[in-house]
Amino acid sequence: MKIYICADIEGTAGVVSPQQCAAGNSEYERARLLMTEEVNAAIAGAADAGADDIVVNDAHGSMINLLPEHLDPRARVIQGKPKPFNMFAGLSDGTDAILCTGFHAPAGDFGVLAHTTSSMAFRAVELDGARMSEAALYGAYAGERGIPVAMISGDDICAARCAEWFPHAERVTTKYALGNRTAESLHPVVARALIRAATAQAVKRARDIPPLRLETPQDLVLDMTSAALADLVATIPVAERLAPTRVRLPVTSAADAVRWVNVAAAMAASLH
Numbered sequence: 001m002k003i004y005i006c007a008d009i010e011g012t013a014g015v016v017s018p019q020q021c022a023a024g025n026s027e028y029e030r031a032r033l034l035m036t037e038e039v040n041a042a043i044a045g046a047a048d049a050g051a052d053d054i055v056v057n058d059a060h061g062s063m064i065n066l067l068p069e070h071l072d073p074r075a076r077v078i079q080g081k082p083k084p085f086n087m088f089a090g091l092s093d094g095t096d097a098i099l100c101t102g103f104h105a106p107a108g109d110f111g112v113l114a115h116t117t118s119s120m121a122f123r124a125v126e127l128d129g130a131r132m133s134e135a136a137l138y139g140a141y142a143g144e145r146g147i148p149v150a151m152i153s154g155d156d157i158c159a160a161r162c163a164e165w166f167p168h169a170e171r172v173t174t175k176y177a178l179g180n181r182t183a184e185s186l187h188p189v190v191a192r193a194l195i196r197a198a199t200a201q202a203v204k205r206a207r208d209i210p211p212l213r214l215e216t217p218q219d220l221v222l223d224m225t226s227a228a229l230a231d232l233v234a235t236i237p238v239a240e241r242l243a244p245t246r247v248r249l250p251v252t253s254a255a256d257a258v259r260w261v262n263v264a265a266a267m268a269a270s271l272h
């Protein structure tokens, strides 16, 4: 079986602060090891259930967070950026299931370090009126390719939101949000055991988990964190300015929504 693991960091047990998610300090160095070990738990769970082709995509920030020498050797790892389809880069046809570790709630929501792609850029990302998390956005892209998201781990708000988008997927709660930068976390060892067990279940059940399908996506609305950022995104030829901070981009697929979100996030970074 062919398994794809998307690894983010904010939803990892023991991670609560922006400092832990940004390179250049000792807290980050510890957090990236915690992240790597949660990915190892998912690799082990997938292998327990018979997966023999496992690819991990490093999907946070610089996308060079995972420590390759500490990763379970049964997996290959994608690192670096920019890369097409970003968090789901390198997703190949014939993949049986996607596993998401270290995930978090969407921009504008409760939950530890809640954001969608860029907390600097987006107050909210909406597709046809629905607030989009990274899991929902990328899960819909994978769904267009017929590939299901089968396991998601992150805080309790992430789990609650993902219950709506992925009702058949296994969901692991690694910590309970007390605020945006505060949580009551499971011990990392306990969280890893839960991830391993849930992943094994997810991989066993993969063929019975339906891909997320959106009905003809049309309206991507980006609510930017400032009017200046909306000025910038509104320079995209197809963009329509809806309000001081809101810009609409017409799309015909979740794949295009993923691409526009990443284009807008990259543009926003240039203004800071």
Ligand SMILES: [Zn+2]
Pocket: 008, 009, 010, 059, 060, 061
């Ligand atoms: Zn992240």
